[in-house]
Amino acid sequence: MDTQKTILLIEDDLDLAELASAYFRQKNILVIHLVDPMEALQAIITAKVKPDAIITDLNLPLMSGLSFIKAVRAEGLQLPIILITVSNDVETAVEAIAAGAYDFVVKPLHFPQLLISAQRAFKYKSLHAENETLRQTIDYTKGMNPDGIIGKSDAIRKVIDLAKRVAKSSSTVSIWGESGTGKEVFAKAIHNWSPRSKMPFVAINCSAIPENLLESELFGHAKGSFTGALEKKIGLFEEADGGTLFLDEIGDLNLPLQSKLLRVLQEREIKRVGENQSRAVDVRVIVATHKDLRVEVQEKRFREDLFFRLNVIPMKLPPLRERREDILPLAEHFLNRFNVLNGTNILGFKKSAKEFLLTQPWRGNVRELENAIERAVVLSTTNEIDASAFSLFDEPSLQDSFLSTEDKKNAFIFHFGDEVEPLHEVEKKYVQFVYERKNHAKELTAKALGIDRKTLYRKLQEIEPTTAEK
Numbered sequence: 001m002d003t004q005k006t007i008l009l010i011e012d013d014l015d016l017a018e019l020a021s022a023y024f025r026q027k028n029i030l031v032i033h034l035v036d037p038m039e040a041l042q043a044i045i046t047a048k049v050k051p052d053a054i055i056t057d058l059n060l061p062l063m064s065g066l067s068f069i070k071a072v073r074a075e076g077l078q079l080p081i082i083l084i085t086v087s088n089d090v091e092t093a094v095e096a097i098a099a100g101a102y103d104f105v106v107k108p109l110h111f112p113q114l115l116i117s118a119q120r121a122f123k124y125k126s127l128h129a130e131n132e133t134l135r136q137t138i139d140y141t142k143g144m145n146p147d148g149i150i151g152k153s154d155a156i157r158k159v160i161d162l163a164k165r166v167a168k169s170s171s172t173v174s175i176w177g178e179s180g181t182g183k184e185v186f187a188k189a190i191h192n193w194s195p196r197s198k199m200p201f202v203a204i205n206c207s208a209i210p211e212n213l214l215e216s217e218l219f220g221h222a223k224g225s226f227t228g229a230l231e232k233k234i235g236l237f238e239e240a241d242g243g244t245l246f247l248d249e250i251g252d253l254n255l256p257l258q259s260k261l262l263r264v265l266q267e268r269e270i271k272r273v274g275e276n277q278s279r280a281v282d283v284r285v286i287v288a289t290h291k292d293l294r295v296e297v298q299e300k301r302f303r304e305d306l307f308f309r310l311n312v313i314p315m316k317l318p319p320l321r322e323r324r325e326d327i328l329p330l331a332e333h334f335l336n337r338f339n340v341l342n343g344t345n346i347l348g349f350k351k352s353a354k355e356f357l358l359t360q361p362w363r364g365n366v367r368e369l370e371n372a373i374e375r376a377v378v379l380s381t382t383n384e385i386d387a388s389a390f391s392l393f394d395e396p397s398l399q400d401s402f403l404s405t406e407d408k409k410n411a412f413i414f415h416f417g418d419e420v421e422p423l424h425e426v427e428k429k430y431v432q433f434v435y436e437r438k439n440h441a442k443e444l445t446a447k448a449l450g451i452d453r454k455t456l457y458r459k460l461q462e463i464e465p466t467t468a469e470k
């Protein structure tokens, strides 16, 4: 069931207000009725009332509906406002729309019509709220730097320069880089610096969507074009029209879809699944991958012609270990962020912590650094982080103490200390672990490990000859 919505009704005609309240109550919508628009304004500013939409009479004794709308907008509140007006005052209603009202209905009121308008307003509000959250998230990732990208190394500066230059054009950009190097950050930055910045930025991870759904996700489909296509659907290319489409993990796109993508890039038009008609789209495409597409091409997993199309502007993001100057600025940036998020006030890093940060290999790049800082902020007991805040998790005893018995049973923990274990030892432990978890069911264990029963039997025998017999 839908959650109950709330309407704030501002109306001086008490009978009408009562009728409207009763009607909406039947539709599971709560109506809060106020006569005074000033009181209403205060209630929403102070969040005493949190309506999903406002319905207001245009002709109110204390303050006109028009002034009310202007006052709400002046407060930066984006609530949808529906006006009730008399038929000979439609002109004012039109003026009110120009001032930011969402809709108007004419007296005498036809409640079902008002309901439709209210429901559309709810939808508008929830979409708006969603956008707002996204915008804030993006602003947040921007941190102190308005460009959103932290880094002062020559390597990252070169990439920033390139990104700024290519942002002006509509050419396809392909971003290469190891996991966690900031591919998505740069894709967004290119969009934000481009003339398309006011239009949508739509992102999709090609490896996260099942292959059979990806085509309709990208291009949309006609109603009934395949089982389950109950309604027509607009694809992401159309959604991103005028803006930017970011195709993440492009290396995982299957060959048939690669041909379709090539066609879109060449023709600048798409066909929804199950339709013959082509539709023009104006979309700047940015792709990203952590795979080496040249190898994919050699192995015939990636179309060479598509590779060349995508490679118009290649952009390589260097791994963090090749730009160590960026480590401390990034660490400071994340420290500020997690201080805010956790309500802590950690001032900075001690020398030992800086040394630690500068000497790590950061195989998971910026994301790994980000996670390490988050953990250190949470674990730090002093107002300056020292190296021990990072090494806590290397201590088996300490790490164990964080885990409940249940967690230990479900987690395969391996300590990367100074002593390196040979691979076959690790394998043994892992086989044993999965075997325990599957309650000694050999069939299930073999399946989970992707090996056949015989192989499992042999491995178990190596671990402990008697275990295998059980």
Ligand SMILES: Nc1ncnc2c1ncn2[C@@H]1O[C@H](COP(=O)(O)OP(=O)(O)OP(=O)(O)O)[C@@H](O)[C@H]1O
Pocket: 141, 148, 149, 150, 151, 177, 178, 179, 180, 181, 182, 183, 184, 185, 186, 290, 330, 333, 366, 367, 370
């Ligand atoms: N230069 C940067 N400045 C600030 N934050 C950054 C920078 N580079 C990366 N980050 C942060 O690091 C994290 C990883 O970045 P992002 O998701 O863009 O990487 P990615 O290359 O797309 O990784 P993956 O391949 O795993 O998808 C994000 O939280 C991002 O905000």
Ligand SMILES: [Mg+2]
Pocket: 183, 184, 248
């Ligand atoms: Mg990514």
